[in-house]
Amino acid sequence: MFYCRICHSVNTHLFLSLGTTPLANGFLSADQLNDPEPCYPLDMYFCSSCGLVQVGYVVPPEVMFRNYIYVSSTSDTLPVHFADYANEIAERFILSGDDWVAEIGSNDGCLLKGFRKHNIRTLGIEPATNIAKIARDNGVETLNDFFCERVAKAVRAEKGPAKVLIGNNVLAHIGDLPDVLAGLDIILKPDGVAVFEVPYLVDLMEKLEFDTAYHEHLSYFSVGALQNLFKLSRMRLFDIKREKVHGGTIRVYACRENASYSRQPAVDQLIALERERGLESLEAFLTFGEQVRQLKKDLVDLLRNLRSRGARLAGYGAPAKGNTLLNYLDIGTDLLDYIVDKSPHKQGLYTPGMHIPVLPVDKLLSDQPDFVLLLAWNFADEIFRQQKQYIDQGGAFIVPAPSPRIVPENREGQYLSRLSASGKA
Ligand SMILES: [Zn+2]
Incomplete structure (x- = not known):
């Protein structure tokens, strides 16, 4: 319980706990990776x-x-x-x-x-x-x-x-x-x-x-x-x-x-x-908390499932919100090999908490990973346009919310048939 930031009442109710995480903009250089990272609770109240x-x-x-x-x-x-x-x-x-x-x-x-x-x-x-x-x-x-x-x-x-x-x-x-x-x-x-x-x-x-x-x-x-x-x-x-x-x-x-x-x-x-x-009462927020916990389960299951079949996965975009998602879902280099981002200020650094390397965007074309988790989803249309060649060459994006989906839709099936054709499935 704490005092509300506007009205100073104590009628604040916890509805979603996203764990204890480092600052979402606290990107690290290689020589900082072994230093202790300060972490703070990330809990949402109404x-x-x-x-x-x-x-x-x-x-x-x-x-x-x-x-x-x-x-x-x-x-x-x-x-x-x-x-x-x-x-x-x-x-x-x-x-x-x-x-x-x-x-x-x-x-x-x-x-x-x-x-x-x-x-x-x-x-x-x-x-x-x-x-x-x-x-x-x-x-x-x-x-x-x-x-x-x-x-x-x-x-x-x-x-x-x-x-x-x-x-x-x-x-x-x-x-x-x-x-x-x-x-x-x-x-x-x-x-x-x-x-x-x-x-x-x-x-x-x-x-x-x-x-x-x-x-x-x-x-x-x-x-x-x-x-x-x-x-x-x-x-x-x-x-x-x-x-x-x-x-x-x-x-x-x-x-x-x-x-x-x-x-x-x-x-x-x-x-x-x-x-x-219903945004005037707690009920709607408790439901939201439930939906987020379900999303976490669905997205982690999807990534693990693809990974266990040998898919190579990367991430697109290193916005602050991407780090909330990665830390809350506990997605590290066991699932994503790297993340690409357009900002030269972030390239060469590592994501806070999960320590995934951030690379330039052209890595997607030179490496052609099977699936790319879209962390900068607010620029989805712009990114799909810019990455037309990656998609045309068989690549696909995973859009995390409101429920995980693969774009283009048919790519998961195509990936699985490629696997069975090569005898790996
Ligand atoms: Zn208040």
């Missing part, structure tokens, strides 16, 4: 008072975020998403010459770059020292810090209040949510708008995206929980957009309670959807 889903144990942020390895521009899909995003914010909310845009967790400046063509001033606030430097090298003004009440005061004193504050996939990473809400209250103009993108709890539940749980993701938001969060600073949600990125995301727009933005129908539509899915 607060029946405010609706927030959260992990119980909070790793100190200094440990998690000072050297974050994810750089968003390595994906092909996200830059287009961010360009549209910047255009929308500029056209909808930037009305006068002194309106400016702040972004917290601004990463490599991928989104803020999009405001240049609109001649809008921006400031990124990014806690990871190495990534803040990349942003500055890209010409995006970036403060290397965690956003909080103290930082909001300092920024406002220097630049004046902001019209828009954006945070993409950042709210989930914050341990002290009330401190961030206090900062919002300070940094925003009276008619200022906060725009946050968060993975949507409805998608997580529906698609069994349990692997999006890791220590860096402290909170998993429903619209209901977000409404309770914004109330902490006397703010309200006035619009929401549902999007496909990262397996299902919502972009929520919040303003002060007395601001003039009118509440759009999407807010109440999603609240109704959440009620229909």
Whole structure:
């Protein structure tokens, strides 16, 4: 039992334990493989008072975020998403010459770059020292810090209040949510708008995206929980957009309670959807926990079965969520020979916990493994397109959730007939 991160009640209920695991972004170099790896409990709780889903144990942020390895521009899909995003914010909310845009967790400046063509001033606030430097090298003004009440005061004193504050996939990473809400209250103009993108709890539940749980993701938001969060600073949600990125995301727009933005129908539509899915009570989460345990069994059985028949298996993508899946399912080099990833920041390293080597993507074509477990499933379509040659040459992907399936569908049968033809089956 612990205190809820939004409402501080003790009505928090454990519904899924993913074990004790190392940090999902804690990739290791070869000479670190024999060092002890710090591990932390990864347990998911539901607060029946405010609706927030959260992990119980909070790793100190200094440990998690000072050297974050994810750089968003390595994906092909996200830059287009961010360009549209910047255009929308500029056209909808930037009305006068002194309106400016702040972004917290601004990463490599991928989104803020999009405001240049609109001649809008921006400031990124990014806690990871190495990534803040990349942003500055890209010409995006970036403060290397965690956003909080103290930082909001300092920024406002220097630049004046902001019209828009954006945070993409950042709210989930914050341990002290009330401190961030206090900062919002300070940094925003009276008619200022906060725009946050968060993975949507409805998608997580529906698609069994349990692997999006890791220590860096402290909170998993429903619209209901977000409404309770914004109330902490006397703010309200006035619009929401549902999007496909990262397996299902919502972009929520919040303003002060007395601001003039009118509440759009999407807010109440999603609240109704959440009620229909039972997300206001523990029952739905206990069922989710059961489904995840079944998925674990089914996927491990499939991989072991293929492996026992001599199949060569690899993994695609080394995202943080891949490490939740590998550690929870206890999948190591006994099942996957290696993982390939496009990011040069990860190639040559080993996955935390299971110590699977991460290699460049062209290894798939030179090695042609029989099956590839798709760990970066949020980029599935993009990856299938890029790996057309691997698939055309007889390769196949295993998509883990909501239940394990092989793409293309007929490949398992083809593999088994190849085996019997060669007398190995
Ligand atoms: Zn709560």
